Amino acid sequence: MTRTLVWFRDDLRTADHEALLQACERAENPGDVVGLYVLDEVSPGVRPLGGAARWWLHHALESLQQNLAALGIVLLLRRGDPAELLLGLAQELGAERVHWSRRYGGGERAVDAGIKAALPEHGIAVESFNASLLHEPWTVQTNTGGPYKVYTPFWRQISAREPGLPRPRPVPLGPVEAAHRRLPELSQGPGELEDWQLLPTSPDWAGGLRRNWTPTEAGGHARLKEFLATQVQDYDDARDVPADDDTSRLSPYLRFGQLSPRQVWEAAQQQSPESVGTFLSEIGWREFCWHLLFHFPQLPHTNLRPQFDAYPWRSRDDSPEEFMAWAQGRTGFPWVDAGQRQLWETGHMHNRVRMASASLLIKNLGIDWREGEAWFWDTLVDADAASNPANWQWVAGCGMDAAPYFRIFNPQRQRERFDPESRYVSTWIPELNTGEYPAPIIDLKTTREEALAHYSQISGRG
Incomplete structure (x- = not known):
């Protein structure tokens, strides 16, 4: 038997999946293809998922298990160091090949390169594909x-x-009888998704996610x-x-x-x-x-324009009340507050509002872009390792193609232009026209001038 282990990562589908399709095309017998997902929270440089993404992952893996089962393929679940798990599992299964879809972050590439070098020493071939x-x-x-x-x-x-x-490539054709074929006796069973506790329970804050998404x-x-x-x-x-x-x-x-x-x-x-x-x-x-x-693998944590290292941003610990007012939608600027509340409820924020919300945090409140990026990483269902930090650096002015770096979004003007009838802000701020809605926590004009002064000081540094 020539068995192939297909290691799924951020490619949780069956259609247009070259690693899976080629494994199935080479299979000679039912059960020759086995799927694997590893929840990796230990490899250096690999960022653990935020809360909203963990919720999505749970349901995405449920969906993938069902879709693979329809093709006669079992999806094994493991948690830990993929370098150790892949070798051990491939040997137990008698797999001669491991397939995966390529990843592009620095930490992930290092993990994959190490495994790709190690497995052939044990007679296991590795092939990677673009997905x-x-x-x-x-x-x-x-x-x-x-x-x-x-x-x-x-x-x-x-x-x-x-x-x-x-x-795009088609879904593989799977022999139905393979769904009932037993795997070799493994030291661990397939694994139970519920054991990973990816879903929030105490409290269960995912009601809005369930109402808004089919993951x-x-x-x-x-x-x-x-x-x-x-x-x-x-x-x-x-x-x-x-x-x-x-x-x-x-x-x-x-x-x-x-x-x-x-x-x-x-x-x-x-x-x-x-x-x-x-x-x-x-x-x-x-x-x-x-x-x-x-x-530029330092993108998630380092200013791509080094002169911005001199910008006097504050941490959330330096200004905890202002940061939490922003995070919870209590800044007194309805455009931003509506976006932050939408984010908490649905795991999503409209892109036009994201830009203004990020601008207020970085340029008016003077809080480091990395603090906002971390909050979005935890609360966005679509937070990924590239777009999330790249977009935050774009707003901050310290990333690539961020000109004009000194642009500061005015949340009041944004609201007047894109929500003149207040349909958006009223949806998320029911107390808007009552005495319960807070006054602005900062003066936009003063903080804008302060930010421009800081930008002026660093503009000649590189």
Whole structure:
């Protein structure tokens, strides 16, 4: 028997999954393909998931187990060090190959490189595949051979490549009888998802997440179909109106790999170019963030522009009351507070509001962007290792393509422009017109001037 172990990570789907498909195509007998997911909270440089993402992961793994079972494939669950677990499990299973989809963060790449070097020493071959990006980071370079640091020319290059994109691959054909085939006797059973306690219980704060999301592979395809059928035509303008929420809401499905970017891109091509251009550029921005993380692995924790190391940001410990007022939606600025409450309730915040909320924290409250990034990491269902820090650095001005770095969003003007009838803020702040809503905790004009003075001091440092 030639058995292949398919290690799932952020690719929790069965369709357009090259690692899975090739394993199935090479299988000679039922039971030759075994799936594995490792909850890795111990490897250096691999960031443990936040609370909202853990909720999504639980349901995504439930969905994946069911979809793989329909193909006759068992999904094993393990928790711990993947370097130890993979070798031991492959040997117990008698697996001759391990397949996985490539990852691009610095810590993850180090883990994968170590395993890829170690397994062949034990007679186990390793093959890795692209599953998460349209174009892998090392394939997109400037004319001088370096990484792009500005989005527009990056997008121009990958847009020109569109006709050459591979088409999404089908779901493997699985023999039904394989579902009943016994695995070899293992030192551990398949593992129970409930034992990981990914879902909140004391208290159960996930009611809003359950009401707003269907965190399954089928749910991702249904959302994509609905968006392209009813909303993408007006996306260019409607995406800025949070009361209507005509954004795609596909980001968590892409983050966990329940949809692949190739599937999204191919489906969007069925629409007129005029209606999908702006939407596809958002897929391009996601690619750009991963491009940055691959080439600058310090992205999640270090200013990409070193002169910003001199900026006098405060930590949340220096200003705990102001930070919690921001986090809980009690700043006295309805545009920001509505966004923060939406985030806590649904695990999602409209992108237009995200920018203003981040700007208020960093530039008006003077709190380090890393504090806000960490809060979003814990509360967003779509928080990923590239887009979350890249977008926070963009707002802070310390990242790539962040010009003008001194831009400061005015939350009052944003509300007047994009929510003139207060439909959005009234939804999330029912006490808005009562005496219970707090007064602004800062003066926007004064704090703006202070931030600009700080920016002026560091502007000549590099």
